[in-house]
Each structure stands twice: as C-alpha cells, then as structure tokens.
Amino acid sequence: MALLFPTIGCQLAFASLAIPMTATTRTPLPLAGRTALVTGAGSGFGRAISQRFAQDGARVGLAELSTEAAEESRRLIEADGGEALVIPTDVTDYAAMQAAVQAVTDRWGRLDIMVNNAGITIREAFLDLTVDAFDKVMAANLTGVFHGVRAAGLRMKEQGGGVIINMSSIRANVGGFIHTSYCASKGGVRMLTKAAAVELGPYGVRVCAIGPGVAETPLTESLLANQGALDDQLARVPMGRLGQPEDISEVAAFLASDDAAYVSGATLYVDGGEMTH
DSSP states (O other): OOOOOOHHHHHHHHHHHOOOOOTTTSOOOTTTTOEEEEETTTSHHHHHHHHHHHHTTOEEEEEESOHHHHHHHHHHHHHTTOEEEEEEOOTTOHHHHHHHHHHHHHHHSOOOEEEEOOOOOOOBOGGGOOHHHHHHHHIIIIIHHHHHHHHHHHHHHHHTOEEEEEEOOGGGTSOOTTBHHHHHHHHHHHHHHHHHHHHHGGGTEEEEEEEEOSBSSTTTHHHHTSHHHHHHHHHTOTTOSOBOHHHHHHHHHHHHSGGGTTOOSOEEEESTTGGGO
C-alpha cells in the first residue's frame, strides 16, 4: 500500500528539523569564564593541561619554577587565542603558593580550578636512597600538593566552590624498583585527595586526582632512552604504547568540567591498562 503525504506537510516537517546554528544555539566552551591555576605548567602534563583548559575557555595561571618554561607555555596558549598569566612559583614554599593563588584572583577575580601537578623523581635503590633525597621528593610531590590544596581550598571556601585536581600516579598503588620516594609521595597524594574531599565537600569544593601510568614527558625522558627499559614498560601495558601528555589533559578537562559535578575523592587512572596486571 502506498503512503501518501501532503506536499506542504512534508515541507513543514523537514523545515522543522533544519535548525540553524546561530550564536545562541552553539554549545559554549565547557570552561568558559572560569579561571585555573596549574603548577608545573612549563612542560609535560602541566603544559598540556594548561593548553587544554585555555582551549576550553578558561583563563590560566601558569605556576612554574622555571619562568622561561612558563613563558613558552604562555606563548603557545596566546598563539591559540587563549589568556594566560606566568607566576614564578616554588610549590615547596607555602607562601609562594598563597601568592600564586592571590595573583590569579587579583587578575581575574576568582579561582575555579586548581591543578597540583608539579613534581620530581629521584631514582635510587632503596638502600642507596639518602634521607635528604627522600625528603626532597616528598617536599615537592606531597607537601607541595598539600600547599596547593590548602591555599586553593581556603579561597574556594570563601567564594562558594571550585575544583582541585591533584597529580598522583599508578605508583600510589604499585611499587616500583628504584622508585621508593616517588611511590611514597604519590600514595600520600592519593590519600590526601580523599581526606581533603571529605572536608572540603560541604563548601562546594570537589577534590580529585589523576593517576598516570608511564608517559613521555621530561620526567621520564632519561629512563625511556634505555631501549631495554622502554621494551619492559611497553610489555606491561595492554594497549601497547606509552601515555602522552594529551591523554592526561583530556581527563583533567573532564574533571574540571560540569560533566564531573558528582565526582570527588576519586583517583582516575590513565595507564593504558597497566594496573590490570
């Protein structure tokens, strides 16, 4: 049986589906109008996260020990149409972290997103690891994160909310040869994230963490230059490749956005499946 449709009815039906994309119907950038502060923003994960936040509409404070590296990140962001502010910062100094938070709020009026990414590693066998070397890693990777969470948390409590993202690692869960201090520091970050989420949640502040696997960054460059070490690492990853800074920035952008509005206290592992072993 043939079905007959009035010509005018068809025209109206199809016309109703043709919705023009105008300024009022475009999807806004997910971080439009928000401000972020990223530590260790001069390279690796920190640079990739800063660039991604800017692409998503945020204005970004680049907290970095190396001003030269931060300036290069700023140049890349501004060349792409974003807005960034270089803030020389030593995360092991709480007063410097307070100053970085203040610099962002002085410039843009508030702080919506804090990313505690700065970190170091010292690769020594356990019995060769000195107390000074252990303390140096803990100061940057754990105490530095505490400084960022506290300074940002106080500001976000005053303004009624925000998001704090800490950089942990799969080494928070899986021990590694010659990685004693790094494993200890990242395990501390994982639990600091949980504890801070409990206390800051009532103020509208979400606290999350990202746990990367091994990725190609300046922090791993010397290790992965060894072909044997590279082959061993790839053999442990079901996806058969190393992580990239952009893999981490994608997850950071999600956690910073309203799509993750009910995510707090969690660590999201981005490791190509390595922890399935």
